[in-house]
Amino acid sequence: MNKHDPKGIPHTTPRQSATFTQDINSDIRRAAATGIYDIRGGGAKRKVPSFDDLLFMGASISRYPLEGYREKCETSVTIGGLHAENPIELDIPITIAGMSFGALSGPAKEALGRGASAAGTSTTTGDGGMTPEERGHSDKLVYQYLPSRYGMNPDDLRKADAIEIVVGQGAKPGGGGMLLGQKISDRVAEMRNLPKGIDQRSACRHPDWTGPDDLEIKILELREITGWKVPIYVKVAGARPYYDTTLAIKAGADAVVLDGMQGGTAATQDVFIEHVGQPTLAIVRPAVQALQDLGMHRKVQLILSGGIRSGADVAKAMALGADAVAIGTAALIALGDNDPKWEAEYNELGTTAGAYDDWHEGQDPAGITTQDPELMKRFDPIEGGRRLRNYLKVMTLEAQTIARACGKNHLHNLEPEDLVALTMEAAAMAKVPLAGTDWYPGKPNTSY
Amino acid sequence: MQTIDLQDIGLREMNKTLHAQADTTNQTAWEIVNPKGAHAIACGLDAPIEVTVKGSTGYYCAGMNQQATVNIHGSAGPGTGENIMSGKIIIEGDASQYLGATGHGGLIVVKGNASSRCGISMKGVNIVVQGSVGHMSAFMGQSGNLVVCGDAGDALGDSCYEARFFVRGTVKSLGADCEKKEMRAEHIEILKGLLDEAGIDADPSEFTRYGSARNLYNFDVDNAGAY
Ligand SMILES: Cc1cc2nc3c(=O)[nH]c(=O)nc-3n(C[C@H](O)[C@H](O)[C@H](O)COP(=O)(O)O)c2cc1C
Numbered sequence: 010m011n012k013h014d015p016k017g018i019p020h021t022t023p024r025q026s027a028t029f030t031q032d033i034n035s036d037i038r039r040a041a042a043t044g045i046y047d048i049r050g051g052g053a054k055r056k057v058p059s060f061d062d063l064l065f066m067g068a069s070i071s072r073y074p075l076e077g078y079r080e081k082c083e084t085s086v087t088i089g090g091l092h093a094e095n096p097i098e099l100d101i102p103i104t105i106a107g108m109s110f111g112a113l114s115g116p117a118k119e120a121l122g123r124g125a126s127a128a129g130t131s132t133t134t135g136d137g138g139m140t141p142e143e144r145g146h147s148d149k150l151v152y153q154y155l156p157s158r159y160g161m162n163p164d165d166l167r168k169a170d171a172i173e174i175v176v177g178q179g180a181k182p183g184g185g186g187m188l189l190g191q192k193i194s195d196r197v198a199e200m201r202n203l204p205k206g207i208d209q210r211s212a213c214r215h216p217d218w219t220g221p222d223d224l225e226i227k228i229l230e231l232r233e234i235t236g237w238k239v240p241i242y243v244k245v246a247g248a249r250p251y252y253d254t255t256l257a258i259k260a261g262a263d264a265v266v267l268d269g270m271q272g273g274t275a276a277t278q279d280v281f282i283e284h285v286g287q288p289t290l291a292i293v294r295p296a297v298q299a300l301q302d303l304g305m306h307r308k309v310q311l312i313l314s315g316g317i318r319s320g321a322d323v324a325k326a327m328a329l330g331a332d333a334v335a336i337g338t339a340a341l342i343a344l345g346d347n348d349p350k351w352e353a354e355y356n357e358l359g360t361t362a363g364a365y366d367d368w369h370e371g372q373d374p375a376g377i378t379t380q381d382p383e384l385m386k387r388f389d390p391i392e393g394g395r396r397l398r399n400y401l402k403v404m405t406l407e408a409q410t411i412a413r414a415c416g417k418n419h420l421h422n423l424e425p426e427d428l429v430a431l432t433m434e435a436a437a438m439a440k441v442p443l444a445g446t447d448w449y450p451g452k453p454n455t456s457y
Numbered sequence: 458m459q460t461i462d463l464q465d466i467g468l469r470e471m472n473k474t475l476h477a478q479a480d481t482t483n484q485t486a487w488e489i490v491n492p493k494g495a496h497a498i499a500c501g502l503d504a505p506i507e508v509t510v511k512g513s514t515g516y517y518c519a520g521m522n523q524q525a526t527v528n529i530h531g532s533a534g535p536g537t538g539e540n541i542m543s544g545k546i547i548i549e550g551d552a553s554q555y556l557g558a559t560g561h562g563g564l565i566v567v568k569g570n571a572s573s574r575c576g577i578s579m580k581g582v583n584i585v586v587q588g589s590v591g592h593m594s595a596f597m598g599q600s601g602n603l604v605v606c607g608d609a610g611d612a613l614g615d616s617c618y619e620a621r622f623f624v625r626g627t628v629k630s631l632g633a634d635c636e637k638k639e640m641r642a643e644h645i646e647i648l649k650g651l652l653d654e655a656g657i658d659a660d661p662s663e664f665t666r667y668g669s670a671r672n673l674y675n676f677d678v679d680n681a682g683a684y
Pocket of ligand 1: 106107108112113134136177179268272275315336
């Protein structure tokens, strides 16, 4: 008997709203208490259709597999051969995405360079400019050309092995950067030419060009300055992949980097991360279609990013037509980010291992997304580099395992015909048949 | 004096020739004829040479300049002198949008007017405009000086950091967090130096100084409307 209900009338069970969930309610309370939107790092946390909704079929009577340890399955890729004198040759098609010095510590950038170089791939600078640590430890370094132009200078530009013009990021298509005062150390402040300790906003739009016609001229200028030697990539968010890919190619890009909404960021508004952009699975086929329509597939390379975690993801991205992938979040986890060994400290910060995303606050217990000298000491760049190399090797082996099972002697030979989809959504987005059928929504010349 | 006819040898050959000049070159005077508004003329220079372009230029002339002096005997297209590091650019005519965008150092002088977003995100460059500048000039300006002998358009110095703006005429409106500042002796000194270097005869005491009110440096909910 309930003390509020002496007559013993049965109660309905307490029920949580599917609309006003505990998560949502905590958002509302936080907003009410602070008056500012929530800023965090990482990518979309909501569940979206993804590569997990695709499966490879493997070999059968009509397709025979390659022998695991004997028959070769190549993994190399060349990026930027169309216009550049010195294209980038990679041993594996998994690159390290651009992550800013400022968001990451100097030793973390060094570890990314070490790991990538040991695995035969490239790494990328980020907002804030190029540091000697990462140039020194990266065999192949892609230099990002961002709207903020923090730290941008022609000497570093000429030291780069490729240039990546950043138009957008999957986590925040149309948004700029944010680096809060806590992380503006003397070194970061000096590189960015800003006072120490202030909040830094990185512009969302390039200061000296807008639109595809200007982009073509900007690419011309960068090529002239670097003597047409290095490839020029254009990075776009997964917003309008068909048109953005088309326009980037027409503007003269050597490669297109396409970043889906699961893609991580150092910091931006949570509302941006969760509600703007398209899932990585949804953007590959339109981009590949654009390349094919212009006769540029495999001539201009497509590098896909946003939530790539395993060799299976790599294989699926490549089967749908990408030439390579890029990883950000997964690389940080390989270095030790969000490791449960720091659980007690995550708890002190009001979070738990795996959920820690307040990277902008600079208190990372793992010493990776921080500029605090004491926290930074916890991170060993040599050990970090080794871990990243191991992880890249595992991903590559996994992708090769799948490719061999599908009878492919190069990862690039994987094709959409190797795949089926588990859901109608994934079938429609990837344009591969729903498992057990020969149909996907939108398939030409079918009635349904 | 070395003369290059751009229509004859083309952009790549011209820039290659200029890029080949070392710190120690004794061929310091170059003249480019028939520019015909081409883009990316004399960008990425890094030697103490003096290049004179006989005519108007397109986008990004003298972009990322280091050490060199580039004279434009005509008007200059968008993004002229973008990300200039050092050296000098002198434009005899008018300048289009984004003049000296993100420039880190050096001096840009415009004898005519400069269009919108002049000195956008400037990071140390000095820009002296004899005429007027358009809207959103020095947007997010970080450091360096923008001197305007005429008038400034809407939203001067919006969201600026530590850059200084000196305007002789009127300012149509100030951007978010940009305010009028006291002109102290040290500022008169700086301004006088810049006017002298630009070869412009103007009385520093007639100028007003503007700069950041520094209210947006760290987020404050009471300023949310200004973000
Ligand atoms: C800590 C961090 C910093 C980042 N900084 C940049 C940056 O400076 N410039 C940029 O274009 N992208 C930046 N990104 C996005 C990555 O380049 C990439 O698009 C993204 O991480 C890919 O998705 P993933 O994290 O799911 O692998 C950053 C991402 C992270 C996680």
